[in-house]
Amino acid sequence: MASGTMWHFLKSKSFRLFSFLMFSYVCNVTGQVRYSVPEETSKGFVIGNIAEDLGIDLKRLRGGRARIVAGDNSDYVELNTDKGTLAVSKRTDRELLCKHISPCSFTLEIILENPIELYEVTTEIVDINDHSPSFTKEEINIEITENAIQGARFILDSAYDPDVGVNTIQTYTLKPTDNFVLKHDVHSDDNSNIEMMLQVPLDREKKENFSLLLTAMDGGNPPKSGVMKINIVVLDINDNAPVFAKKRYKASLPENASKGTFIVKVSASDADKGVNGEVTYTLRDGAESASELFKIDERSGDIVLRGNIDYETAKKHELKIEAKDHGGLTDSCVVIIEVSDVNDNFPVISLTSFTNSVPEDAPVGTTVAVINIKDLDSGVNGQVSCSIDKNIPFVIKSSLKNYYTLLTDESLDREIHTEFNVTIMATDEGSPPLSTTKTIHLRVSDVNDNAPMFEQATYTAAVFENNSPGVSLFSVRATDADCCQNSRVSYLLEETRFNGAPASSLVSINAETGVIYAARSFDYEQLREFKISVRAQDGGSPPLYGNATVQITIQDQNDNAPQVLYPVQTGGSVVAEMVPRSADIGYLVTKVVAVDGDSGQNAWLSYKLQRATDRALFEVGAQNGEIRTVRQTTDKDAVKQKLTVVVEDNGLPSRSALINVNVVVADSFPEVLSEFTDFTRDKDYNDDLTFYLILALAVVSFLFISCVVAIISVKIYRWRQSRLLCHSNLPVIPYYPPHYGDTTGTGTLQRVYNYEVCMTTDSRKSDATFARPHSQSVLVMDPVSTQTMQRMRNKEMLMDDFDSPDQTPENVHLQQWN
Secondary structure, three states, X not given: OHHHHXXXXXXXXXXXXXXXXXXXXXXXXXXXXXXXXXXXXXOOOEEEEHHHHHOOOHHHHHXXXXXXXXXXXXXXXXXXXXXOEEEEOOOXXXXXXXXXXXXXXXXXXXXXXXXXXXXXXXXXXXXXXXXXXXXXXXXEEEEEEOOOOOOOEEEEOOOEOOOOHHHOXXXXXXXXXXXXXXXXXXXXXXXXEEEEEEOOOOOOOOOOEEEEEEEEEEOOOOOOEEEEEEEEEEEOOOOOOOEEOOOEEEEEEEOOOOOOOEEEEOOEEOOOOHHHHOEEEEEOOOOHHHHHHEEEOOOOOEEEEOOOOOOOOOOEEEEEEEEEEOOOOEEEEEEEEEEEOOOOOOOEEEEEEEOOEEEOOOOOOOEEEEEEEEOOOOHHHHOEEEEEOOOOXXXXXXXXXXXXEEEEOOOOOOOOOOEEEEEEEEEEOOOOOXXXXXXXXXXXXXXXXXXXXXXXXXXXXXXXXXXXXXXXXXXXXXXXXXXXXXXXXXXXXXXXXXXXXXXXXXXXXXXXXXXXXXXXXXXOOOOXXXXXXXXXXXXXXXXXXXXXXXXXXXXOOOOOOOEEEEOOOOOOOOOEEEEOOOOOOOOEEEEOEEEOOOOHHHHOEEEEEEEEOOOOOEEEOOOOOEEEEOOOOOOOOOOEEEEEEEEEEOOOOOOEEEEEEEEEEOOOHHHHHHXXXXXXXXOOOOOHHHHHHHHHHHHHHHHHHHHHHHHHHHHHHHHHHHHHHHOOOOOOOOOOOOOOOOOOOOOOOOOOEEEEEEOOOOHHHOEEEEOOOOOOOOOOOOHHHHHHHHHHOOHHHHHHHHHOOOOEOOEEEEEEOO
16 A cells, blocks of 8 residues: 555656646646545545535536546545546545544545646545554563552553544553552653552562553543553562471480481471571580481471480480571570480391202202391390291291201292292390391292193194295294293204105294294195194203194195186197087087186186177186077078187186187088188188288298398309309410529429419409418419419319319319429
C-alpha cells in the first residue's frame, strides 16, 4: 500500500507541473467540496454526489471526460460519471493512513476537458472505536521488600490504543486497593505516566504475595478495555531472631555407643524467609573434651557421638548449643547427656584354619574350618556360646576351650548347591547378651559326575535338495550339569554308514557349536532321508558321553522337467494319429502320457494345447492329457494336422516339456499315404529360427564353394601359361657372368648350391632364390644373372621336371651338383 501511495503521489506532482506549464493562464480551481466518511466502510459506499454539490450537469461530466487526476490516496475512492457520485473503492483504515494524526483527511482533484475545469475534493476519514486498549505484557512481576516505606511509587507501563480522540484511552483503574493506589498523570503531549503507590506497609510474615489488576478504558461507545495482571512478591528482611523449641534437652547414651551414634536433635525456628530464616547451630562449650566427644550438625541440629565414651570416666555431659541466623541474631539452649553402663564388649570370632573349597564327593565329617571365639568382658558377660544356621549340610562342635570345629554333616552335590554362606553366631551371657556373627563363604568344587545330555533323544531336520555343500542343516545342543572344564561339551559324529557310505560323507558337525552342515549336495530322487548319530563328550577326566539321533529328511524341489512317454518322438520316422472324417465330438484322438521325477505337487502335471493347425478342432484334457475333437470333422478340414502340447508341472517355478502330435484326418490309409510324403517337409513349418539357420548355412556354403572355384581357376590359368612358355623354341645360350670366375680351375662355382626358380607367366620377371652355403660366403644375384641362370638350364631337364607329379609350373627346384 505504501508503494501505491508513493506512485500516486509522483503522478499527482507530475500532473500539477504539466498543468502549471500548459494552462497557467487559462486554468484555475473552479470549485471545492469537503466530505467525511467513517473508517472501515465497505467498497461501494457513496461518499457524496459531486454533480449536485459542485453544480455540474451529468452530461458535462461525461462529455468533459471527468476523472480523478491527483491525490495521495486517490485509489481509495472512485468517480462514477454516470451518476455523478464519489464512492469508496476499497476498505479504509484510519490508523493505517494517518496513525495518530487527527483529523485524518486526504485531497484529490477532478479535471474536466473542453473547457478544462479543475475541482478539489477533500475527504476526511472519521475514526470509530475499532481497537481495544492493550498492554505490551499481559502479566508482570514486581518484587517489593517488606520494609518499603509508605508512599513508595512504582512505575507501570501504560496501555496503547491506536484510536484517537474520545475513542482512545481515557481512564485507568487498579483493583484491589487494600495496600496500593493508582496515580495517573497526563502530560500536555498526551503522554500518560502511570504509577502504583504503597499506602499500607507490608509484612511478609502476614502476606507474601499480592495479585492486582490494572484496567485501561477508552471513551468509545460502547467502551473497550484492556487488562494487565500485576503479581507482587514481598521480599523478606531479617527482623526475627531464632527461637529454640526447648531451653533444656535431655538424652541418655550407653557407654558402648559407636562413633556417629545419633544422640538428640535440637531445633530453633526463625520467622524470616530465605537466607534470613536459615539457622546454624554451634557447640559453645569451652571444655575441649566436649568438642572431642560430640559434634553437632550446623544445619540440622543433630548431635552425634564423635569419640568413645566410658561410664567409669564420666557419667554425664552438659553441652551449650547456640542458634544464629545470617543477620547475627542468636538464641541458646542446654543439652544434658547421661551415660549408662552396659555389656559393651562383643565376642570376637576369628578363623584359625579355613578351606573355602570343598569337593562335592567329600565324606561326611570332613573338617572345613577351625574357629576361635573370645570375649573381653569378664564373668558372665565373658561366657560365649556358638551356633550356625539350620538346614545346611554342616555342623559346629566345641573341641577345646574357646575353639570350635566346622564339619560336613551330609553328602554334598554341586549341581544342587554350588556354594554355601555359613553364618557363625557367638553370643555372650551378658544382660542384655551381645552377639557377633561372621559369615564364611564355602564353594563346592566340581567332580565330573554328570554326562552331557541332549535336549531331545531324537531330532528331525529337513533340507531341500540341490543344496549347496556346507550349508547349515540343523543345530543340536547338549548341556552338562557340571562346571568349568567338566561341562565343556564337544560334538562328533558316530561312525555309522548309510547305504554303504560313511556318515561323514553326508554331513559334518562343528565340534564347538553342534551345527550340522551338509557335506555334499543332496538329490531327493536318490536319497530321501537318512539318520546320523551325534555324540556329545564333556571335558572331564575320564570324559563322559551322551548320544542323540538326528533324522534328516530331503525335501523335494522342482528340478525335473516332465518327460513324455507317449507319443514316442523318433528322429527318423513320422508317427501320426488318424482321425476318421466321421468322428463325432469328443472323439479320442490319442493320449499324451508324461511323468515327472519329482514328488508331491512338483509332480502334478497339467496339459494344454500351445499350437495347432486348427485350434477349433482339437482340445487337450488339462489333467489326463487326452486329445479329443471339439467339433464334427468336415471335408474342409486339412488332412494334415499338427498339434503342439505343453506338459507343465505344478512346481515353483514350473517346468514344462513340448510334444508334437501329428494327426491325419482321413477315412482310409491310401489317402494318408498320398499326403504322407509332404508331412516331413512341413515338420517345422512355423519355425522361423530354423529357416534363418538354413538360409545362413546356404549363403556360407555358396561363398566357400565360389572361393574354391576361383582359386582353382587361377591356378589352372597360371599352369597353362607356364606350359606355353616352356614349349617355346627360344634358344638357351649358356652364359657365365663375369662376377663368378673359376678361381680353382675346376668350374664356375666354388661349392654345391641349391637353386629355387619361381616362374610366372612373364618369365622375365621371375626371381631365382639361392640357399645359403655352409660357409659364410653370400651369393648375390641381379636380374641379369637371374635370366642368365635360367637360360643355362637345359630345356629337356625343365620338361622332365614338369612331368613329375611333385612339381608345378609355379615352383621348380633346380639342383646343381658339383
